[in-house]
Amino acid sequence: MNKKAVVLLSGGLDSATVLALALKQGYECFTLSFDYGQRHSSELAASEVLSKHMGASAHKVVKLDLRTIGGSALTDTDIEVPTHESEGIPVTYVPARNTVFLSIALGWAEVLEASDLFIGVNAVDYSGYPDCRPEFISAFESMANLATKAGVEGQPFKIHTPLIDLTKAQIIQQGVDAGVDYAMTVSCYAANTAGEACGECDSCRLRKQGFADADLLDSTRYIA
């Protein structure tokens, strides 16, 4: 059995939990982050620290300037990051982001001869992003096995989404059980360079509520 896995690691709460779960399942983990012109680059710094601290075998940061195509409050400075919930798909949605990230992860998995990819998508607290749903993951997996040398030559890829059906509180509980230090993670869309969170954006509000619902101490560092 090939036990190498590529794990998408943003440096946020969800992906740190995914890494802990993949390691716990015995995978040799190769973590992948993207420098895609996101506003919250403190998340990127957190991913490198987390990867090393948690025991991944290697960490890569792929530079990809999604500001070139625009269209999201996370990469386009002309669009304001919202501090209140809105109907439908939010402006923080980055067009085709998970598709792009999984595609590059797939390329690295081919190079490593890894058959397993892990991604922290979640269909419960998923903020209305279409590329966080199980039907998208399943379609990506089918496509990946037609796209690649490995897939064609009979070593199919499996996309693991261990958080997909969990509430934020359940994710945090599983992470705590697996030893994740959430003070090292950054979820905030508008974190400062020290990795301190705003406490007001969509992502902060979901995270706060998760700790409250799990009845666990919120170790997040907030901007004073």
Add this chain to the structure above:
Amino acid sequence: MNKKAVVLLSGGLDSATVLALALKQGYECFTLSFDYGQRHSSELAASEVLSKHMGASAHKVVKLDLRTIGGSALTDTDIEVPTHESEGIPVTYVPARNTVFLSIALGWAEVLEASDLFIGVNAVDYSGYPDCRPEFISAFESMANLATKAGVEGQPFKIHTPLIDLTKAQIIQQGVDAGVDYAMTVSCYAANTAGEACGECDSCRLRKQGFADADLLDSTRYIA
């Protein structure tokens, strides 16, 4: 009818032909190239010139350093570009390249509210790349319609592959009929900075044979 289309334009023979065919069908074309650490960056320069010359509405170059993940003779300087045909999938295969490129094109299409993507894949002279086959394109299209805000909200994407069943000679014939100036295109894996071709790599050999088979003058500029 939405007539905007995103056209993947590498600067090579095939993609220049695709752009000509998309324009001929009445699409307003937005061309997309990738600076992905490829050795033949003269192809990239050709794409900008072609886009403007042929009448596309905008041209974007997305920087994406695929050298980070390695694994191909086209991006990894430790792997030699072959000058002879080999069995199976060749070393010039870039892991998951078309998947990555189409994913980013999909993101741009969402931003532009375009429903049509054009890519010059070819299953005849396809050099053994798995991501040039119709079954891959079809799987990508299904995935794209689950991945995106536009797909979910009922504006499905269509991936056009006008060259998929054509021989190189037929591609060249269609391009000449549509007015493509092939002297402006660069196909060679090892072209020099002036855009002159080596005449020996897989890509050069396919191109040469195509002009010969089409009984047309080969306007390619070769290294003397």
